[in-house]
Amino acid sequence: MPTETEQYCKKATIFSEGEEANCVYQITSGAVRTCKLFSDGRRLINAFHLPGDIFGLENCSTHRFTAEAIVETKVRMTRRLSLVDTMANWTREAGATSFLGLITRNLQHAENHMLLLGRKTALEKVAAFLHEMDTRLDHPNVMDLPMSRRDIADYLGLKLETVSRALATLRDEKVMGFDGSTQRRIVLLDRRRLVELDT
Amino acid sequence: MPTETEQYCKKATIFSEGEEANCVYQITSGAVRTCKLFSDGRRLINAFHLPGDIFGLENCSTHRFTAEAIVETKVRMTRRLSLVDTMANWTREAGATSFLGLITRNLQHAENHMLLLGRKTALEKVAAFLHEMDTRLDHPNVMDLPMSRRDIADYLGLKLETVSRALATLRDEKVMGFDGSTQRRIVLLDRRRLVELDT
DNA sequence: CGAACCCTTGACTTGAATCAACATAGGTGG
Protein backbone atom coordinates (compact mmCIF):
# COMPACT_ATOMS: atom_id res chain seq x y z
CA MET A 1 0.00 0.00 0.00
CA PRO A 2 1.54 3.32 -0.97
CA THR A 3 2.05 5.77 1.86
CA GLU A 4 1.74 9.51 1.46
CA THR A 5 3.35 12.38 3.30
CA GLU A 6 3.33 16.13 2.88
CA GLN A 7 6.58 18.03 2.75
CA TYR A 8 7.59 21.68 2.66
CA CYS A 9 10.66 22.77 0.74
CA LYS A 10 12.19 26.23 0.78
CA LYS A 11 14.51 26.69 -2.21
CA ALA A 12 16.13 23.32 -1.62
CA THR A 13 17.06 20.14 -3.43
CA ILE A 14 14.30 17.54 -3.36
CA PHE A 15 16.37 14.83 -5.02
CA SER A 16 19.53 14.66 -7.13
CA GLU A 17 20.38 13.02 -10.44
CA GLY A 18 21.58 9.48 -9.84
CA GLU A 19 19.93 9.15 -6.43
CA GLU A 20 17.72 6.18 -5.76
CA ALA A 21 14.14 6.89 -6.78
CA ASN A 22 11.86 5.84 -3.94
CA CYS A 23 9.09 8.35 -4.33
CA VAL A 24 6.88 10.12 -6.80
CA TYR A 25 6.05 13.76 -6.08
CA GLN A 26 3.08 15.98 -6.70
CA ILE A 27 3.23 19.72 -6.12
CA THR A 28 0.59 21.17 -3.83
CA SER A 29 1.90 24.74 -4.00
CA GLY A 30 5.04 26.49 -5.23
CA ALA A 31 7.30 25.50 -8.12
CA VAL A 32 10.07 23.02 -8.88
CA ARG A 33 12.71 22.82 -11.60
CA THR A 34 14.16 19.54 -12.85
CA CYS A 35 17.58 19.80 -14.49
CA LYS A 36 20.69 18.05 -15.71
CA LEU A 37 24.23 19.33 -15.09
CA PHE A 38 27.54 18.99 -16.90
CA SER A 39 30.71 18.62 -14.86
CA ASP A 40 31.80 22.08 -16.05
CA GLY A 41 28.70 23.78 -14.72
CA ARG A 42 26.59 23.97 -17.86
CA ARG A 43 22.99 23.29 -16.96
CA LEU A 44 19.78 22.55 -18.79
CA ILE A 45 16.43 22.80 -17.07
CA ASN A 46 14.20 20.17 -18.49
CA ALA A 47 10.92 21.39 -17.11
CA PHE A 48 9.27 23.60 -14.56
CA HIS A 49 6.64 21.95 -12.40
CA LEU A 50 3.68 23.90 -11.07
CA PRO A 51 0.90 22.99 -8.60
CA GLY A 52 -0.81 19.77 -9.64
CA ASP A 53 2.16 18.52 -11.65
CA ILE A 54 3.73 15.14 -10.96
CA PHE A 55 7.48 14.60 -11.22
CA GLY A 56 10.14 12.11 -10.21
CA LEU A 57 8.48 9.12 -11.84
CA GLU A 58 11.23 6.91 -13.27
CA ASN A 59 11.40 3.62 -15.10
CA CYS A 60 14.76 2.80 -13.54
CA SER A 61 15.94 2.65 -9.98
CA THR A 62 17.58 6.09 -10.01
CA HIS A 63 16.47 9.64 -10.80
CA ARG A 64 17.59 10.99 -14.16
CA PHE A 65 17.25 14.63 -13.03
CA THR A 66 17.93 16.85 -10.09
CA ALA A 67 14.76 18.42 -8.67
CA GLU A 68 14.91 21.69 -6.75
CA ALA A 69 12.20 23.90 -5.28
CA ILE A 70 12.65 27.41 -6.64
CA VAL A 71 10.23 29.08 -4.21
CA GLU A 72 8.62 27.93 -0.99
CA THR A 73 6.96 24.73 -2.08
CA LYS A 74 4.70 22.03 -0.72
CA VAL A 75 4.90 18.56 -2.28
CA ARG A 76 3.00 15.35 -1.70
CA MET A 77 5.30 12.32 -1.73
CA THR A 78 4.05 8.86 -2.61
CA ARG A 79 6.26 5.87 -1.95
CA ARG A 80 6.68 3.74 -5.05
CA LEU A 81 7.91 0.29 -5.92
CA SER A 82 8.49 0.22 -9.65
CA LEU A 83 7.01 1.86 -12.67
CA VAL A 84 5.12 -1.28 -13.58
CA ASP A 85 3.59 -1.53 -10.11
CA THR A 86 2.81 2.16 -10.12
CA MET A 87 1.09 1.71 -13.40
CA ALA A 88 -0.88 -1.24 -12.09
CA ASN A 89 -2.09 0.77 -9.08
CA TRP A 90 -2.82 3.80 -11.14
CA THR A 91 -4.64 1.84 -13.78
CA ARG A 92 -6.89 0.30 -11.20
CA GLU A 93 -7.69 3.73 -9.81
CA ALA A 94 -8.03 5.97 -12.83
CA GLY A 95 -7.60 3.85 -15.95
CA ALA A 96 -4.51 3.13 -17.99
CA THR A 97 -5.25 6.15 -20.12
CA SER A 98 -4.46 8.60 -17.36
CA PHE A 99 -1.18 6.89 -16.57
CA LEU A 100 -0.08 6.73 -20.18
CA GLY A 101 -1.29 10.28 -20.57
CA LEU A 102 1.17 11.40 -17.94
CA ILE A 103 4.12 9.71 -19.62
CA THR A 104 3.24 10.75 -23.14
CA ARG A 105 2.61 14.32 -21.99
CA ASN A 106 6.22 14.35 -20.79
CA LEU A 107 7.33 12.88 -24.09
CA GLN A 108 5.41 15.42 -26.15
CA HIS A 109 6.77 18.29 -24.09
CA ALA A 110 10.28 16.98 -24.65
CA GLU A 111 9.66 16.67 -28.40
CA ASN A 112 8.42 20.24 -28.69
CA HIS A 113 11.24 21.49 -26.50
CA MET A 114 13.81 19.84 -28.76
CA LEU A 115 12.42 21.83 -31.66
CA LEU A 116 12.68 25.00 -29.59
CA LEU A 117 16.24 24.31 -28.44
CA GLY A 118 17.50 23.24 -31.83
CA ARG A 119 15.83 25.62 -34.23
CA LYS A 120 14.35 28.73 -32.61
CA THR A 121 15.94 32.16 -32.21
CA ALA A 122 16.37 33.81 -28.81
CA LEU A 123 13.28 35.98 -29.29
CA GLU A 124 11.19 33.02 -30.41
CA LYS A 125 12.37 31.00 -27.43
CA VAL A 126 11.42 33.66 -24.92
CA ALA A 127 8.07 34.22 -26.63
CA ALA A 128 7.42 30.48 -26.51
CA PHE A 129 8.31 30.44 -22.84
CA LEU A 130 5.85 33.23 -22.02
CA HIS A 131 3.20 31.51 -24.11
CA GLU A 132 3.75 28.22 -22.32
CA MET A 133 3.55 29.83 -18.89
CA ASP A 134 0.47 31.80 -19.87
CA THR A 135 -1.25 28.61 -21.00
CA ARG A 136 -0.24 26.61 -17.95
CA LEU A 137 -1.36 29.35 -15.57
CA ASP A 138 -4.67 29.46 -17.46
CA HIS A 139 -4.24 32.95 -18.98
CA PRO A 140 -4.15 35.09 -15.84
CA ASN A 141 -4.28 38.87 -16.12
CA VAL A 142 -0.98 39.10 -14.30
CA MET A 143 1.66 36.37 -14.35
CA ASP A 144 3.94 36.00 -11.37
CA LEU A 145 6.88 33.96 -12.59
CA PRO A 146 8.44 31.87 -9.85
CA MET A 147 11.77 31.49 -11.66
CA SER A 148 14.79 33.76 -12.11
CA ARG A 149 16.21 34.96 -15.43
CA ARG A 150 18.99 32.43 -15.04
CA ASP A 151 16.45 29.62 -14.71
CA ILE A 152 14.60 30.82 -17.80
CA ALA A 153 17.90 30.96 -19.68
CA ASP A 154 18.85 27.43 -18.64
CA TYR A 155 15.42 26.24 -19.72
CA LEU A 156 15.74 27.86 -23.16
CA GLY A 157 19.41 27.13 -23.85
CA LEU A 158 20.35 30.83 -23.58
CA LYS A 159 22.33 33.11 -21.26
CA LEU A 160 20.49 35.23 -18.73
CA GLU A 161 21.54 38.50 -20.40
CA THR A 162 20.00 37.30 -23.65
CA VAL A 163 16.73 36.50 -21.88
CA SER A 164 16.75 39.95 -20.33
CA ARG A 165 17.33 41.59 -23.71
CA ALA A 166 14.61 39.55 -25.41
CA LEU A 167 12.13 40.53 -22.69
CA ALA A 168 13.15 44.18 -23.15
CA THR A 169 12.45 43.84 -26.88
CA LEU A 170 9.01 42.32 -26.23
CA ARG A 171 8.31 45.13 -23.75
CA ASP A 172 9.39 47.79 -26.28
CA GLU A 173 7.16 46.17 -28.91
CA LYS A 174 4.23 46.23 -26.46
CA VAL A 175 3.79 42.46 -26.60
CA MET A 176 4.10 42.38 -22.81
CA GLY A 177 4.83 44.68 -19.93
CA PHE A 178 6.09 44.54 -16.37
CA ASP A 179 3.63 45.14 -13.58
CA GLY A 180 4.96 47.23 -10.71
CA SER A 181 8.57 47.29 -9.68
CA THR A 182 9.25 43.54 -9.60
CA GLN A 183 10.44 42.21 -12.94
CA ARG A 184 8.88 38.80 -12.44
CA ARG A 185 5.34 40.15 -12.60
CA ILE A 186 4.38 40.19 -16.24
CA VAL A 187 1.28 41.30 -18.13
CA LEU A 188 0.66 39.99 -21.64
CA LEU A 189 -0.60 42.80 -23.87
CA ASP A 190 -0.74 41.10 -27.25
CA ARG A 191 -1.24 37.35 -27.09
CA ARG A 192 -1.75 37.17 -30.85
CA ARG A 193 1.72 38.56 -31.59
CA LEU A 194 3.13 36.28 -28.92
CA VAL A 195 1.72 33.20 -30.62
CA GLU A 196 2.99 34.43 -33.98
CA LEU A 197 6.49 34.77 -32.56
CA ASP A 198 6.20 31.32 -31.02
CA THR A 199 5.56 30.01 -34.56
CA MET B 1 -6.35 -9.18 -34.17
CA PRO B 2 -3.51 -7.05 -35.48
CA THR B 3 -2.57 -7.64 -39.08
CA GLU B 4 0.97 -7.36 -40.35
CA THR B 5 2.35 -6.49 -43.76
CA GLU B 6 5.82 -5.93 -45.14
CA GLN B 7 6.60 -2.84 -47.11
CA TYR B 8 9.54 -1.52 -49.10
CA CYS B 9 10.30 2.19 -49.19
CA LYS B 10 12.86 3.88 -51.37
CA LYS B 11 13.68 7.33 -50.00
CA ALA B 12 10.04 8.16 -49.53
CA THR B 13 7.63 9.50 -46.94
CA ILE B 14 6.12 6.77 -44.78
CA PHE B 15 3.72 9.07 -42.96
CA SER B 16 3.42 12.81 -42.34
CA GLU B 17 2.92 14.91 -39.25
CA GLY B 18 -0.78 15.34 -38.54
CA GLU B 19 -1.81 12.26 -40.52
CA GLU B 20 -4.03 9.69 -38.89
CA ALA B 21 -1.97 7.09 -37.08
CA ASN B 22 -3.26 3.69 -38.05
CA CYS B 23 -0.09 1.65 -37.86
CA VAL B 24 3.03 1.04 -35.89
CA TYR B 25 6.22 0.36 -37.84
CA GLN B 26 9.29 -1.75 -37.26
CA ILE B 27 12.34 -1.50 -39.50
CA THR B 28 13.56 -4.73 -41.06
CA SER B 29 16.37 -3.11 -43.04
CA GLY B 30 17.42 0.38 -44.00
CA ALA B 31 16.97 3.62 -42.04
CA VAL B 32 14.24 6.16 -41.31
CA ARG B 33 14.27 9.71 -39.99
CA THR B 34 11.42 11.24 -37.99
CA CYS B 35 11.23 15.02 -38.06
CA LYS B 36 9.21 18.14 -37.42
CA LEU B 37 9.04 21.10 -39.80
CA PHE B 38 8.42 24.81 -39.41
CA SER B 39 6.38 26.61 -42.03
CA ASP B 40 9.53 28.51 -43.08
CA GLY B 41 11.47 25.32 -43.79
CA ARG B 42 13.45 24.95 -40.59
CA ARG B 43 13.58 21.30 -39.67
CA LEU B 44 14.58 19.24 -36.68
CA ILE B 45 15.16 15.52 -36.94
CA ASN B 46 14.03 13.95 -33.76
CA ALA B 47 15.57 10.55 -34.21
CA PHE B 48 17.08 8.13 -36.69
CA HIS B 49 15.60 4.65 -36.71
CA LEU B 50 17.70 1.63 -37.60
CA PRO B 51 16.83 -2.05 -38.13
CA GLY B 52 14.86 -3.41 -35.21
CA ASP B 53 13.62 0.00 -34.09
CA ILE B 54 9.93 0.72 -33.68
CA PHE B 55 8.44 4.09 -34.59
CA GLY B 56 5.08 5.71 -35.24
CA LEU B 57 3.54 4.67 -31.93
CA GLU B 58 1.31 7.53 -30.77
CA ASN B 59 -0.98 8.18 -27.85
CA CYS B 60 -3.27 10.33 -29.95
CA SER B 61 -5.07 9.71 -33.20
CA THR B 62 -2.51 11.52 -35.37
CA HIS B 63 1.23 11.29 -35.95
CA ARG B 64 3.32 13.94 -34.27
CA PHE B 65 6.22 13.51 -36.72
CA THR B 66 6.90 12.98 -40.37
CA ALA B 67 8.71 9.71 -41.08
CA GLU B 68 10.85 9.27 -44.19
CA ALA B 69 13.05 6.45 -45.41
CA ILE B 70 16.52 7.84 -46.10
CA VAL B 71 17.80 4.76 -47.94
CA GLU B 72 16.08 1.74 -49.40
CA THR B 73 14.15 0.46 -46.45
CA LYS B 74 11.94 -2.44 -45.47
CA VAL B 75 9.40 -1.90 -42.69
CA ARG B 76 6.91 -4.18 -40.99
CA MET B 77 3.57 -2.46 -40.42
CA THR B 78 1.22 -3.50 -37.66
CA ARG B 79 -2.30 -2.18 -37.63
CA ARG B 80 -3.18 -0.64 -34.28
CA LEU B 81 -6.27 0.49 -32.47
CA SER B 82 -5.14 2.71 -29.64
CA LEU B 83 -2.14 2.98 -27.39
CA VAL B 84 -4.01 1.40 -24.52
CA ASP B 85 -5.04 -1.58 -26.66
CA THR B 86 -1.56 -1.85 -28.08
CA MET B 87 -0.23 -1.93 -24.59
CA ALA B 88 -2.71 -4.59 -23.57
CA ASN B 89 -1.69 -6.80 -26.50
CA TRP B 90 1.94 -6.17 -25.97
CA THR B 91 1.75 -6.79 -22.27
CA ARG B 92 0.15 -10.16 -22.86
CA GLU B 93 2.91 -11.09 -25.28
CA ALA B 94 6.08 -9.71 -23.77
CA GLY B 95 5.21 -8.15 -20.42
CA ALA B 96 4.40 -4.59 -19.48
CA THR B 97 8.08 -3.94 -18.87
CA SER B 98 8.99 -4.24 -22.52
CA PHE B 99 6.22 -1.89 -23.55
CA LEU B 100 7.08 0.72 -20.97
CA GLY B 101 10.71 0.20 -21.84
CA LEU B 102 9.99 1.29 -25.38
CA ILE B 103 8.23 4.47 -24.33
CA THR B 104 10.71 5.42 -21.65
CA ARG B 105 13.62 4.72 -23.98
CA ASN B 106 12.13 7.35 -26.28
CA LEU B 107 11.71 9.68 -23.34
CA GLN B 108 15.29 9.23 -22.16
CA HIS B 109 16.64 9.76 -25.64
CA ALA B 110 14.66 12.98 -25.88
CA GLU B 111 15.94 14.13 -22.49
CA ASN B 112 19.56 13.56 -23.45
CA HIS B 113 19.01 15.15 -26.80
CA MET B 114 17.62 18.30 -25.19
CA LEU B 115 20.87 18.61 -23.24
CA LEU B 116 22.81 18.22 -26.48
CA LEU B 117 20.72 20.75 -28.39
CA GLY B 118 20.65 23.31 -25.61
CA ARG B 119 24.13 23.20 -24.17
CA LYS B 120 26.72 21.50 -26.38
CA THR B 121 29.12 23.07 -28.87
CA ALA B 122 29.19 22.05 -32.53
CA LEU B 123 32.21 19.78 -32.00
CA GLU B 124 30.63 18.13 -28.96
CA LYS B 125 27.41 17.58 -30.87
CA VAL B 126 29.12 15.87 -33.78
CA ALA B 127 31.23 13.77 -31.42
CA ALA B 128 28.08 12.77 -29.54
CA PHE B 129 26.43 11.83 -32.81
CA LEU B 130 29.32 9.59 -33.86
CA HIS B 131 29.37 8.05 -30.40
CA GLU B 132 25.63 7.36 -30.53
CA MET B 133 25.85 5.76 -33.97
CA ASP B 134 28.87 3.70 -32.95
CA THR B 135 26.98 2.39 -29.94
CA ARG B 136 23.80 1.66 -31.85
CA LEU B 137 25.65 -0.15 -34.62
CA ASP B 138 27.44 -2.18 -31.94
CA HIS B 139 30.93 -0.74 -32.48
CA PRO B 140 31.65 -1.89 -36.03
CA ASN B 141 35.12 -1.46 -37.48
CA VAL B 142 33.69 0.62 -40.28
CA MET B 143 30.51 2.69 -39.96
CA ASP B 144 28.40 3.25 -43.02
CA LEU B 145 26.19 6.19 -42.19
CA PRO B 146 22.87 6.09 -44.02
CA MET B 147 22.22 9.83 -43.58
CA SER B 148 23.49 12.92 -45.37
CA ARG B 149 25.34 15.84 -43.77
CA ARG B 150 22.13 17.83 -43.94
CA ASP B 151 20.29 15.15 -41.98
CA ILE B 152 23.04 15.07 -39.37
CA ALA B 153 22.88 18.87 -39.14
CA ASP B 154 19.10 18.86 -38.69
CA TYR B 155 19.47 16.21 -36.01
CA LEU B 156 22.06 18.25 -34.10
CA GLY B 157 20.58 21.72 -34.56
CA LEU B 158 23.45 22.84 -36.83
CA LYS B 159 24.01 23.72 -40.48
CA LEU B 160 25.51 21.15 -42.83
CA GLU B 161 28.69 23.20 -43.38
CA THR B 162 29.29 23.22 -39.64
CA VAL B 163 28.92 19.42 -39.49
CA SER B 164 31.40 19.08 -42.34
CA ARG B 165 33.89 21.34 -40.58
CA ALA B 166 33.53 19.52 -37.27
CA LEU B 167 34.14 16.19 -39.00
CA ALA B 168 37.22 17.69 -40.69
CA THR B 169 38.49 18.75 -37.27
CA LEU B 170 37.96 15.27 -35.83
CA ARG B 171 39.71 13.82 -38.87
CA ASP B 172 42.67 16.21 -38.45
CA GLU B 173 42.88 15.29 -34.77
CA LYS B 174 42.91 11.59 -35.67
CA VAL B 175 39.75 10.87 -33.67
CA MET B 176 38.21 9.38 -36.79
CA GLY B 177 38.95 8.93 -40.47
CA PHE B 178 37.15 8.36 -43.72
CA ASP B 179 37.38 4.98 -45.35
CA GLY B 180 37.74 5.02 -49.10
CA SER B 181 36.36 7.71 -51.31
CA THR B 182 32.83 7.92 -49.89
CA GLN B 183 32.53 10.37 -46.99
CA ARG B 184 29.80 8.41 -45.28
CA ARG B 185 32.09 5.50 -44.47
CA ILE B 186 33.77 6.35 -41.19
CA VAL B 187 36.34 4.61 -39.03
CA LEU B 188 36.67 5.56 -35.38
CA LEU B 189 40.32 5.77 -34.41
CA ASP B 190 40.11 7.03 -30.84
CA ARG B 191 36.91 6.13 -29.07
CA ARG B 192 38.30 7.40 -25.76
CA ARG B 193 38.75 10.94 -27.08
CA LEU B 194 35.34 10.71 -28.70
CA VAL B 195 33.67 9.95 -25.39
CA GLU B 196 35.63 12.74 -23.71
CA LEU B 197 34.37 15.20 -26.31
CA ASP B 198 30.84 13.87 -25.86
CA THR B 199 31.20 14.81 -22.13
C1' DC C 1 24.80 49.88 6.85
C1' DG C 2 26.89 46.44 4.03
C1' DA C 3 26.41 42.02 1.66
C1' DA C 4 24.24 39.13 -1.42
C1' DC C 5 21.22 38.66 -5.10
C1' DC C 6 18.82 39.74 -9.18
C1' DC C 7 18.15 42.28 -13.21
C1' DT C 8 19.34 45.50 -16.91
C1' DT C 9 22.17 47.69 -20.20
C1' DG C 10 26.37 48.81 -22.92
C1' DA C 11 30.67 47.52 -25.34
C1' DC C 12 33.08 43.94 -27.46
C1' DT C 13 34.10 39.20 -28.96
C1' DT C 14 33.22 34.88 -30.94
C1' DG C 15 31.19 30.52 -32.69
C1' DA C 16 28.25 29.21 -35.95
C1' DA C 17 25.59 30.82 -39.97
C1' DT C 18 25.67 32.56 -44.47
C1' DC C 19 27.37 33.20 -48.97
C1' DA C 20 30.13 31.46 -52.54
C1' DA C 21 33.21 28.56 -55.15
C1' DC C 22 34.69 24.23 -56.32
C1' DA C 23 35.39 19.00 -56.15
C1' DT C 24 33.74 14.41 -56.67
C1' DA C 25 30.45 10.54 -57.27
C1' DG C 26 26.80 8.39 -59.50
C1' DG C 27 23.28 8.16 -62.93
C1' DT C 28 21.47 8.81 -67.64
C1' DG C 29 21.42 8.67 -72.31
C1' DG C 30 23.70 9.43 -76.68
Added chain:
DNA sequence: CCACCTATGTTGATTCAAGTCAAGGGTTCG
Protein backbone atom coordinates in the same frame (compact mmCIF):
# COMPACT_ATOMS: atom_id res chain seq x y z
C1' DC D 1 32.74 4.96 -73.60
C1' DC D 2 32.09 9.75 -72.81
C1' DA D 3 29.35 14.18 -72.02
C1' DC D 4 26.26 15.97 -69.05
C1' DC D 5 23.57 16.56 -64.94
C1' DT D 6 22.30 16.48 -60.27
C1' DA D 7 23.39 15.09 -55.56
C1' DT D 8 26.45 15.63 -52.09
C1' DG D 9 30.34 17.25 -49.64
C1' DT D 10 34.33 20.40 -48.64
C1' DT D 11 36.51 24.65 -47.85
C1' DG D 12 37.26 29.76 -47.68
C1' DA D 13 35.61 34.54 -46.74
C1' DT D 14 32.49 37.25 -44.43
C1' DT D 15 28.51 38.36 -41.37
C1' DC D 16 25.68 38.20 -37.46
C1' DA D 17 23.19 36.45 -33.32
C1' DA D 18 24.24 35.33 -29.07
C1' DG D 19 27.87 35.05 -25.62
C1' DT D 20 31.18 37.39 -22.66
C1' DC D 21 32.79 41.00 -19.89
C1' DA D 22 31.82 44.91 -17.23
C1' DA D 23 29.27 48.49 -14.79
C1' DG D 24 25.42 50.04 -12.16
C1' DG D 25 20.72 50.07 -9.98
C1' DG D 26 17.19 47.96 -7.01
C1' DT D 27 15.57 44.72 -3.19
C1' DT D 28 15.96 42.06 0.68
C1' DC D 29 17.85 40.76 4.85
C1' DG D 30 20.89 40.21 8.71
